[in-house]
Amino acid sequence: MLDIRRLRLLRELALRGTIAAVAEALAFSPSAVSQQLAVLEREAGVPLLERTGRRVTLTPAGEGLARHAEALLERLERASAELAATREGLAGPLLIGAFPTAARALLPAALTTLARVWPDLEPTVEEVDAADVPEALRAGDLDVVLVHEYDLVPGDPLPGLETEAVMEEQVYLAELDRTPPPPGRDPLLARRDASWIMGKRGTLCHSMAVRACEAAGFRPRVRHFVDEYPTVLALVAAGQGVALVPRLGVIDLPEEVRLTPVPLRRRISVAYRSGGGRHPAVAAFTTALKRAARPQPPERPGPARS
Incomplete structure (x- = not known):
């Protein structure tokens, strides 16, 4: 009989590519992962891994079993959700x-x-980096995660996970109040010679801003790399540059900063393990989140970070 815990390790190896990465993601030692995969091979009765020096790859049988493991793990999530639904409250x-x-x-x-x-x-909230979302969900460290993507930077596929849309929001060009660009002219192109304030390199927000400028026909000159939107807006107010800010990031907007909508949207979704969306707690949270995300009239809101 194949052990589901070992099948999970095989699935993670198929996704991550190295035993060291699997061990780090699931808080095991590499030797423990290797030992468990060796036991799985004995249970399967056929070679699942091919070792070349320090590298390990899946055999065709291993790849096939990893696909079955993905399906089995999804069915287990669905079964858990159905059982939870039979409980009162x-x-x-x-x-x-x-x-x-x-x-x-x-x-x-x-x-x-x-x-x-x-x-x-008993909800518990943890701030997470986008890069950590897949492993945190698949490892069971989190049950549901808010994720986001931009028009110009679509999210990568999340193997073993599902997403559900929550809301879309407008992205704005934030700059010192001045004469707006002529009607019909791209507001980004009008600021091609300005200094720019963007998120740190490697972040989704940084990639979005760079690609938006390139789509407008220029390469931006970035002066500051800042992730926290209140700080971004304060720097804009201090004359340090212009920036792109999504609506939820417009917090404590300085009076002298003007916002101009640009043809760019940010989409926010919830992600959970495949099959887990029917779990009553996950479904209740998603419903409450969508209610909180209902469109609000324009305002000078209060604080956020990227």
Whole structure:
């Protein structure tokens, strides 16, 4: 009989490519991972791994079993969700991950709704980097995570995970109040000679801003690399450059900073393990989150980070 825990290790090896990466993601030692995969090979009765020096690759049989493991893990999530649905009420922990802007702008209202409707549910929030989302969900460290993507920077596929749309938001060009560009002229192109304030290199927000400028026909001159939107807006107000800011990031907007909509949107979704969307706690959180994300009239909101 094949052990589901060892099948999970095989699935992770198929996704990550190295035993060291699997061990780091699942908090095992590399030797423990190797030992468990060796046991799985004996259970399977055929070679699953091919070792060349220090490298390990999956054999065709290993790749096929990894695909079956993915399907089995999804069915287990569905089974767990169905069992949870037979219980009366919602109780126990719900582990939520979020990027900072959403944690500040959406989660308080969503958690208030959960506390009112399901007082025995115990949500715990953790800020997470986008790069850590897949492994945190697949490893069971989190149950549901808020993720985002931009028109020009679509999210990568998330093997073993599913996503559900929550909201879209407008992206704005933030700059010192001045005469707006002539009607019909691209507001980004009008600021091609300006200094720019962008997120740190390697972040989704940085990639979005660079690609937006390139799509407008120029390469931006970046002066500052800042992730926190209140700091970005303060730097804009200080005359340090212009920046692109999504609506949820418009916090404590300085009076002298003007926002101009640009043809760019940010999409926010929830991600969970495949098959886990029907879990009552995950579904209740998603419903509360969508309610919190309902469109609001323009305002000079209050704080967030990228």
